[in-house]
Amino acid sequence: MTTVLAVANQKGGVAKTTTVASLGAALAGVGQRVLVVDLDPQGCLTFSLGHNPDRLERSVHDVLVGDAEAKEVLLDTDEGVSLLPATIDLAGAEALLLMRPGREFALKRALAPLLANVDVVIIDCPPSLGVLTLNGLTAAEAVLVPLQCETLAHRGVGQLLRTVSEVKQVTNPGLELLGALPTLYDARTTHSRDVLADVADRYDLPVLSPPIPRTVRFAEASASGATVLAGRKNKGAQAYRELAENLLEHWAGNDLVTFDQQ
Ligand SMILES: Nc1ncnc2c1ncn2[C@@H]1O[C@H](COP(=O)(O)OP(=O)(O)O)[C@@H](O)[C@H]1O
Numbered sequence: 001m002t003t004v005l006a007v008a009n010q011k012g013g014v015a016k017t018t019t020v021a022s023l024g025a026a027l028a029g030v031g032q033r034v035l036v037v038d039l040d041p042q043g044c045l046t047f048s049l050g051h052n053p054d055r056l057e058r059s060v061h062d063v064l065v066g067d068a069e070a071k072e073v074l075l076d077t078d079e080g081v082s083l084l085p086a087t088i089d090l091a092g093a094e095a096l097l098l099m100r101p102g103r104e105f106a107l108k109r110a111l112a113p114l115l116a117n118v119d120v121v122i123i124d125c126p127p128s129l130g131v132l133t134l135n136g137l138t139a140a141e142a143v144l145v146p147l148q149c150e151t152l153a154h155r156g157v158g159q160l161l162r163t164v165s166e167v168k169q170v171t172n173p174g175l176e177l178l179g180a181l182p183t184l185y186d187a188r189t190t191h192s193r194d195v196l197a198d199v200a201d202r203y204d205l206p207v208l209s210p211p212i213p214r215t216v217r218f219a220e221a222s223a224s225g226a227t228v229l230a231g232r233k234n235k236g237a238q239a240y241r242e243l244a245e246n247l248l249e250h251w252a253g254n255d256l257v258t259f260d261q262q
């Protein structure tokens with residue numbers, strides 16, 4: 001059984017890409033066969049996994065518009081996950097897909113032949129609620145919403161949750177809203193906790209555990225295109241490993257571990 005997880009939030013800078021790369025690496029680290037999908041034309045996930053989007057001939061764009069099969073475009077990474085990469089071409093996919101019937105299903109159809117050889121697929125959605133994100137949510141069984149705890153990060157959450165419920169009504173009735181993942185979390189301040197409590201109350205949204213602490217190592221790793229988890233013993237990497245364990249437990253049929261608001 002393959003689990004397909006979309007990581008979505010139309011706000012940029014909330015650690016979607018970091019979550020996809022780190023969670024993917026953590027799951028691969030415990031023996032899962034992991035495929036990550038870069039759905040952002042910026043190609044940050046592709047870059048952070050060691051591939052330069054500017055040098056790639058083909059990407060998920062070709063797959064979505066029907067010019068290539070997903071298996072022809074897959075790349076290996078040092079993290080041990082397979083990558084369906086993005087290039088800036090993907091910026092044109094929205095317009096091309098808009099003219100096609102069944103446009104929300106392009107990714108789901110493209111991934112189907114790969115699922116037999118993969119345990120977990122994680123989709124990195126772009127910072128918008130356009131056709132690409134709709135493709136991600138339509139292809140997924142579950143959606144995880146990274147939420148930065150520092151600012152008024154929750155201001156777009158209502159809109160995102162409306163989109164999720166529309167997707168459930170129209171293209172993907174089985175979609176499970178896993179919950180919000182607190183990112184860039186600072187346990188020393190009450191502010192982070194207040195933001196979380198507020199989000200949980202206001203939107204009746206489960207808050208996943210553990211929160212991912214802000215650590216300087218992440219900024220360094222993504223700037224250098226170096227590995228996210230490999231050989232690192234920092235708090236952030238450990239939090240993603242723990243999240244991976246919690247999700248595997250959940251997918252094995254147990255209740256999801258949620259964050260104790262205190
Ligand atoms: N736990 C963390 N601690 C410190 N910096 C982080 C952490 N998670 C992400 N970042 C940094 O925050 C920035 C935005 O993260 P990114 O994953 O690209 O967000 P998004 O994909 O939502 O736009 C990046 O520079 C990344 O390195």
Ligand SMILES: [Mg+2]
Nearest residue numbers: 016017040044
């Ligand atoms: Mg991103």
